[in-house]
Amino acid sequence: MANPRREYRPDRLYPWEVQKGLATRFTGHWIEYYAELPSTNRRARELATGPASPPEGLLVLAEKQTAGRGRLGRSWFSPAGTGIWMTLLLKPAFPPGELPKLTLLAAAAVARAVSAELELTPLIKWPNDLYLDNRKIAGILAETAGKAGAPWEYLLLGIGINVNQTAADFPGDLQEKAGSLRMSLGAPVDRITLLRRCLAVLEEEYVYARENGFARALAYCRQYSLILGRRVEVKSGDRCYRGKAVAIRDDGSLELLLDDGTGAAGIATGEVSFISPY
Amino acid sequence: MSIKFNEIKELIEFVEKTGITEFRLETSGTKVVIKKEGPVMAASAAMPVPVQAAEIQETPVAAEATTAQEGDKLPENQVTINSPMVGTFYRAPSPEAEAFVQEGQIVEPGQELCIIEAMKLMNTIESDIRGRILKIMVENAQPVEYGQPLFLIEKL
Numbered sequence: 001m002a003n004p005r006r007e008y009r010p011d012r013l014y015p016w017e018v019q020k021g022l023a024t025r026f027t028g029h030w031i032e033y034y035a036e037l038p039s040t041n042r043r044a045r046e047l048a049t050g051p052a053s054p055p056e057g058l059l060v061l062a063e064k065q066t067a068g069r070g071r072l073g074r075s076w077f078s079p080a081g082t083g084i085w086m087t088l089l090l091k092p093a094f095p096p097g098e099l100p101k102l103t104l105l106a107a108a109a110v111a112r113a114v115s116a117e118l119e120l121t122p123l124i125k126w127p128n129d130l131y132l133d134n135r136k137i138a139g140i141l142a143e144t145a146g147k148a149g150a151p152w153e154y155l156l157l158g159i160g161i162n163v164n165q166t167a168a169d170f171p172g173d174l175q176e177k178a179g180s181l182r183m184s185l186g187a188p189v190d191r192i193t194l195l196r197r198c199l200a201v202l203e204e205e206y207v208y209a210r211e212n213g214f215a216r217a218l219a220y221c222r223q224y225s226l227i228l229g230r231r232v233e234v235k236s237g238d239r240c241y242r243g244k245a246v247a248i249r250d251d252g253s254l255e256l257l258l259d260d261g262t263g264a265a266g267i268a269t270g271e272v273s274f275i276s277p278y
Numbered sequence: 279m280s281i282k283f284n285e286i287k288e289l290i291e292f293v294e295k296t297g298i299t300e301f302r303l304e305t306s307g308t309k310v311v312i313k314k315e316g317p318v319m320a321a322s323a324a325m326p327v328p329v330q331a332a333e334i335q336e337t338p339v340a341a342e343a344t345t346a347q348e349g350d351k352l353p354e355n356q357v358t359i360n361s362p363m364v365g366t367f368y369r370a371p372s373p374e375a376e377a378f379v380q381e382g383q384i385v386e387p388g389q390e391l392c393i394i395e396a397m398k399l400m401n402t403i404e405s406d407i408r409g410r411i412l413k414i415m416v417e418n419a420q421p422v423e424y425g426q427p428l429f430l431i432e433k434l
Contacts, residue, residue, distance in 0.1 A: 096362035096363050096401075097362070097363045097364070097424060099363070099396075099399055099401070100363065100365070100396035100397035100398075100399040101397070102399065103397045103398045103399050104397060127397040127398050128397070128398040140398060141398055141400070142398060142399040142400065143399070143400045143401075143402070144399065144400075144401050144402070145390070145401070145402035145403075145404060146401075146402075146403070146404060147387070147388065147404045147405065147406040148359040148360070148362070148391075148403055148404065148405065148406045149359075149360075149362075149406055150406060152401075155399075236366060236421065237366040237367075237368075237418075237419035237420055237421060238418075238419040238420070239421070251364075252396075252397050253364070253397070268363075268364045268365050268366070268396045268397060268421070269365050269366040269395045269396055269397065269421070
């Protein structure tokens, strides 16, 4: 929360500011900071596959993304200085089938960090978006690449958090759907403090999952789910499922009790939207 | 229980429409095996894959243990690239973009072939060999299972 007595510093996510008092073992110890980038995921991917071979915990930060992406090329509105647009490089030694759960883990971690730092409780719209007051305030887009059959060498967690936008900052088509921490809190938020907390919680959740599995992160996703118990439509590839969201399974997939009476379906991929109750 | 000719015909038609390459049905005393021909060569991408053989046997199942195995093996110069996880198969990085690869194309090691999406993890699958893509075995935007073959590739 804004502290009126804090010393003056520019509202920029400069690495030396972020790293001051950063309580992590490896996350954010190497930061690449840009005033503007097409997309932090794209830059992180160049680094991950390039000769520099950066260590786990590399963070790419940008004040503004000109081609910030949601999934499959959809854009993510990321104007200058108002949000946290970042990509974290991980080198997870999980079997490939476990990797998708890192999206849910990241969503849980960012939600936890926001709850700890501000008096707000974001809800998670499976699998990757955070909501406050029914508006999207954050999203995760994870990426990995690898040769078939070989273990993945890296995973990128792209995280976008709307921090200090006001309603007027969003373009017309987002006005009803997008929110920010500031809009829900009613006061501006210190981005650097929040970013440090996000990195600390992300690392803590990740290290915990590495040793103990994903049960704790999944439990958080269930407890603070926006969709469990509600009737939803899930567009998955070119299929569409309608039903009641009844569970997030241990493999991270969403279980729907289908409207057509054919029983339960586990869905690994999809865009969830709400439809009216029966 | 015996299976009627019409039912077998329906099964063949059904299998032909799907990405399934092999179908087996066993009931007491009856075994039906429908197999599609392996690779369909490059230019004929749009052509439906012919159903090569429908073996119908009214013999006891146990007696037929080994024959089905033989057809499963690919020729030595061919490999499949399989899905590393449950998810959705995409042939292009975004709906407007061109497909990463086409049937008949020669790919190099490290070349991007497709994306498998699972829980907002976009997983770009790269070729681990140099070869020619004989067949793309899954339609765009379809769900895939763990280990499901995605591409049939002739090693070069």
